[in-house]
Amino acid sequence: MSVLVLIDHEHGLLKQPSRSAVAAATKLGDVHALVVGQSVGPAAEAAARLPGVSKVLKADAAGYEHALAEPLAALLVALAPGYTHLLSASTATGKNVMPRVAALLDVQPISDIAGVEDADTFVRPIYAGNAMATVRSSDKIKVITVRAASFDPVAAEGGSATIEDAADAGNTGSSRFVSAELSKSERPELTAARVVISGGRGMQNGENFHLLDPIADRLGAAVGASRAAVDAGYVPNDYQVGQTGKIVAPELYMAIGISGAIQHLAGMKDSKVIVAINKDEDAPIFQVADYGLVADLFTALPDLKAELERA
């Protein structure tokens, strides 16, 4: 049994959620990795070094540069006959393309799995993670996205897979990339960071989010936000942690001025240690926090910065 994992990559580097997808795939069979894009040699080589990957398929063509759903789905469908399972991490790319692949194969996709029971049976969160469903698929090929926070990623090094070229499946031409406006940050990615510090509506405006910067720098943390803070325009959409934003499970999650709505908890409650700082002692966030501090964040954050610097 062979399993194909679509790998997310950028600038020749693999995205950490894809290493979690490989970890999930190793429970299902012999793992092949699919690296798609333009000039993807370095990414394909990085994928070949992942432990557990026996073969890398490289699809290198101009039409794949922006990972548009239409050509990417056509490629996966062309490759599908050799596999029992097609997987991707639940990244923006994975969520965009995998259901399209599933429909073309007449398969019901299994989204955002958090556990593998056997080759047909998976655990996945429903209702914003307030329930965990165990589902068994009767489809002959399984199309799956993987909740990265639920699987420890495989190491970045240690494997030595062969690399083969995959045939170009062509581009339908019905969609076209126009532009991208990507946030630039020196900090780790939210879904890969060991520490995440997130601000909520309590931050009051975008300017105040900079109060989190020195603490994030000190801890090597990624900065996130609640939906309320993103909706209010304090920070861009890619900061959002929650049911419909990013799902994170860092070693340490610090919720600053976040009340703890169900949809936010859905995105962070699997973190190892949760800290909450909020001036409302009845805020629901304290019900999931390991350490809660009832305080005004505008005094607590400067104190926290000073305290961390004292080390």
Added chain:
Amino acid sequence: MKLLVPVKRVVDYNVKVRVKSDQSGVELTGVKMAMNPFDEIAIEEAVRLKERGIATEIVAISIGVAACQETLRTALAMGADRGILVETDAAPEPLAVAKMLRAIADREQPRLIILGKQAIDDDMNATGQMLAALLGWPQGTFASKVTIEGDTATVTREVDGGLETVALSLPAIVTADLRLNEPRYASLPNIMKARKKPIETMKPADLGVDPAPRLTTLKVVEPAKRVAGKKVGSVAELVEKLRGEAKVI
């Protein structure tokens, strides 16, 4: 141009669901139901396109139990022109839903179908992409901005690293993300007017679709519960605990 907007009836987003003791699912008896919030955004976008003179007719579709009529009435009160209810015994899976929507699209010939990016009950995030695949149309998922000009929809998408803009040849599929718009509340006069708008009812068989699920739910359980920890009295104490006790910094 004609627009289709599918809407799903789900447990209201304010309700904290409870798992049934026999582990067969979540308790839905007596629970407040509402239109999926992302579908409200989809309807709102369609209504705005009509207000701007781009859309001429909006057809709302709901697939599920008879009570989905109410969800359609909400869509009609927000500004949809007519409704189609495909009545089923239970909520079908995204694959079957996408097949039924394809059959309706074949009949209605819309230029654009706007869906919510995901339903907040099964959290599948799949129907829009699947419908695009079945129709052979391009897709603009997780949209935060949609512009229609001539035969092209320009869609700004919320992606992991920020925003991405794609141009789609119509007909096309768009799925709505949170920041696309802020849905209106239906006014009382519009709620009254919506009662007179037509709703056509049909069955999956009328569309030639077998709604049998491909996934069997073996059990549904509560997730591991987090217990509330302790309150600390000061920032100094917090940092000391994180260093000495939790050892995470």
